[in-house]
Amino acid sequence: MAKSRRRFPAQTAATLAAAPFISTTATRAKAQASRRLGVALCGLGSLSEHQIAPALQKTRHCRLAGLVSGTPASVAKFQAKYGVPDRSVYGYDDMQRMADNPDIDIVYVVTPNALHAEHTIRAARAGKHVFCEKPLEISVERCQSMIDACRYAGRLLGTGYRCQYDPHHLECIRLVRERVFGAPVILQAGFAIDVGRPDQWRLQHALAGGGALMDVGIYALKATRYLTGEEPVVVSALETKTDPVKFAEVDESMAWTMRFPGGAIAHCSTSYRIDGIRNLRVDAERGWFELDPAYFYDGNHGRRSDGIEIRHPAIDLFAAELDDFAQCILEQRPSKVSGEEGLRDVRILQAIYESARTGRAVEIGG
Amino acid sequence: MAKSRRRFPAQTAATLAAAPFISTTATRAKAQASRRLGVALCGLGSLSEHQIAPALQKTRHCRLAGLVSGTPASVAKFQAKYGVPDRSVYGYDDMQRMADNPDIDIVYVVTPNALHAEHTIRAARAGKHVFCEKPLEISVERCQSMIDACRYAGRLLGTGYRCQYDPHHLECIRLVRERVFGAPVILQAGFAIDVGRPDQWRLQHALAGGGALMDVGIYALKATRYLTGEEPVVVSALETKTDPVKFAEVDESMAWTMRFPGGAIAHCSTSYRIDGIRNLRVDAERGWFELDPAYFYDGNHGRRSDGIEIRHPAIDLFAAELDDFAQCILEQRPSKVSGEEGLRDVRILQAIYESARTGRAVEIGG
Structure with a gap:
């Protein structure tokens, strides 16, 4: 890590601007024909196994096409279940071989926070688009290095902010944008989970970069921004x-x-100690609305001060975010959950830590 | 005010300790015989008219026995409705005459925040117990002067924290004390109201001492303390x-x-701009509970993470607080909403203002 980290800042904006733009024409033509972009899962932990891989089966524009892992048992399990061929299986250290694999268009990085930059940059250098779980990384500098690497490679970088695909959140965004209850005055958002076993990477600073705030508090932070x-x-x-x-x-x-x-004004809270608060509430000039629970994979719902319920049929949020990312690639448009968006949150997370x-x-600079 | 304010600090604890203790025996014997203590309302605004005077009719141990006001029309209205005799009507400047009026045991101070000390001290000097609306005053020093004056006079001082008589709040306190859901981890409390007309005393610093925080935010603050x-x-x-x-x-x-x-950790919010947030929530180790609304005169209710509703029959909170204060006097025991309690909140309010x-x-000293 330390070595990679030192290398990234050398890629300045000036260097990147002068670099050749790698055309995505070939990828696009192929994908548009098949309508499905190949996704390699990088990191085969619980989230990949129980959420993302099943979600890929429900997408319209993606398919599970590759695996990146350091754990043979996990690879075997995924291969048996999803039929991923041996030629599309990689270790973290040989991701550069992906450059020759036309089946893989996107690498979905689902590794511990502090490995996101390393894996994202390797994927980008192999010519792949990258979708990366939140938080984008553990420092602003590392986030920037990921953005730079993808830009240099002419590939798209997205951040796994699934809530921005939840119709309940979209409805809340609409309520603010259309000033249905007037301008927002007080926002309140919190997400707390019992993190569980003490021996996991989420509790190790070197891998996680932070605790409850970086992992679940980020949902509350992000919500206040997009609201x-x-x-x-x-x-x-x-x-x-x-x-x-x-x-x-x-x-x-x-x-x-x-x-x-x-x-x-927004007040937010987070905890790794308890399964608790998981809400989102906006008190605006002429009324309020809230989601509780707000951040679950499904079952989110809410209510408004005028008595109207906020309740939509459940959708697979991982499938939705992946389909949108694929469409952004196919249509060559920016993603609403861009790498820059991921970086902005990490900048604020760092300000929150500094204030604590x-x-x-702490004033938050641009 | 300025003159009075300068006078109070001269009453040091040492001076007070040396002062004669005025016996409450006569008052107590009379009151116990009739079972009802005479209450003079000091300040005949909306709260007195619509809440406190009607509540006094529902008490078991009190009765409306006197009026203090500078507004003849208000006096006439109250006299017509409640039959208060002329001899028990006072102006703010001649409250010392109350000393000769055995019908009045308690003065309930319902004037603007920054007049509480002046009116409380006048009442105490006339030998009356004092129940004072929240916030107790606008500075720690003034609160202390009220406490000192009542102690010197051998009279009880109470603060109008009606929520501590609300069975919903008492239930929440029990849930924490008995650790029904384990120790509290995150508390959340907020109270926001649209304060209304711009020409009222609540928006004048000299009379109010502060805005939303002092007037309604104090409910959220107090709740986190008693919870x-x-x-x-x-x-x-x-x-x-x-x-x-x-x-x-x-x-x-x-x-x-x-x-x-x-x-x-507690996070709280308040506003004078909107009728909005009015809740109270505790996320504890093994579950959560909340009241929403939490601070209304009636209609408060809530729920627990185990599905049990928190809902009790409505009671008149003003009647409950006055009856308890009367019983404290009769039984010569301290009030749970003492002047010292009022002072502690004002000290924290000042720390909140300082931090903002x-x-x-800001660290909060004792």
């Missing part, structure tokens, strides 16, 4: 830790407050 | 203002976060 359509200008945060052994390396519980330029550490409100 | 049973150790706050004309002198919207010594002003987390 207001604004970038917060200042954040103030407090941390609390009740189990300093289990949470020796990462944050256990955090609460933070943000002010938006339009005058709205220093006890000072 | 945890702990005092917050540090607070971090942000303010936002969208209407700098209407809210030129006081805070419009605030969000703040507090950490408690047991490790719980300075952009720094």
Whole structure:
């Protein structure tokens, strides 16, 4: 990691601008013909097994076409279930071989947070588009290196913000944009989970980069941004830790407050200690609406102050985000969950950590 | 006010300790005989007219026995409705005459925040017990002067925290105390109202001492204290203002976060701009519970993560708090909504304002 990390900043914007643009014509023509882009799953943990691989079966524009893993048993299980050929199976260290594999168009990076840059950049250098789980990475610099690498390769980078495909969230966004209840005044969002076993990578700072805030608090943060359509200008945060052994390396519980330029204020909380708060609420000038639960894979629903329920048929959010990403590639348009979007959240996450550490409100720069 | 304010600090604890203790025996004997203590309403605004005076008719241990006002029309209205005799009607400047009126045991101060000390001290000097609306006053020093004056006079001082008599809140307190869902991890509380007309005293700093935070945010603050049973150790706050004309002198919207010594974290919000958030929620180790609405005169109710509803028959909260205060006097026991309790909240309110002003987390001293 350390070696890779040092290498990335050398790719400055100037260098990239001068670099040759790699045409996506061949990929596009093939994909448009078959209507399905090949997706390689990079990281075969629980999320890939239980959510993403099954979701790929439900997509219209994608198919599971490759595997990247360091765990032979996982590879065997995925191959047996999904029939991925041996020639499309890779280790993390030989992803460059993908360059010769026309079956793979997209690499979906589902590895621990602090490996996202390494795996994304390898995929991009192999000429693949990259869809990466949230958080995009553990620092702004690493996020930028991923954006740069994909831009240099002429490939698209997306961030796995599935909630932006949830019709409940889309309905909430519409309520704000159309000022159905007027301008938002107070936003409230929180997501807390019992993280479970103490021996997992999520509790190791080197791999996770942070704890509850980076993993689930990010949902609350992101929601306040896409709901207001604004970038917060200042954040103030407090941390609390009740189990300093289990949470020796990462944050256990955090609460933070943000002010938006339009005058709205958001207060958010997160925790790794409990399955608890998982809501989203907007109090606007003439009414309010809320989702609770807001961030589940399914079962999200909500209500409005005028008595109207917010409830839509469940859709597979992973299938939806992947189909949209494939369409962005096919239609050569930007993704609403771009790498830049992922970077913006990481910048704010870092400001939240800084505020919690220093006890000072932190202004968030561009 | 300025004159009175300068006078109070001169009453030091040492002076008070040396002062003669005024016996309450006569008052107590009379009251126990009749079972009803005479209450004089000091301030005949909307709260007195629509809530407190009607509530007094429902009490078991009190009766409306006196009026203090500077508005003859209000006095006439109250006299006509409740038959208060002329001899028990006072102006703010001649409350000392109450000393000779055995019909009045308690003065309920319902005037603007920054007049509470003046009116409380006058009532105490006339030998009356004082029940004072929240916030107790607009500074810690003024709160202390009220506590000192009542102690010097040998009279009880209570703060109008009606929610601590709401069976829904009492149920929530029990859920935490008995650890029904384990220890609290994240508390969330907010209360926002559309304050209404721009020409009222609540928007004048000299009379109100603050805006939304002092008036309704205090409910959220207080709730986090009586739910945890702990005092917050540090607070971090942000303010936002969208209407700098209407809210030129006081805070419009605030969000703040507090950490408690047991490790719980609370995030709270308040606003004068909108009728919005009015909830209370505790996410604990093994479940959660919430009230929404939590702070209304009636209609409060809630739910628990185990599916059990929190719903009790409505009671008159003003009658309940007054009956308890009367019983405290009769039984010579302290009130759970003491003046000291009122002071503690004002100290935290000041820390919240300081944090919002300075952009720094503020530690809350004892």
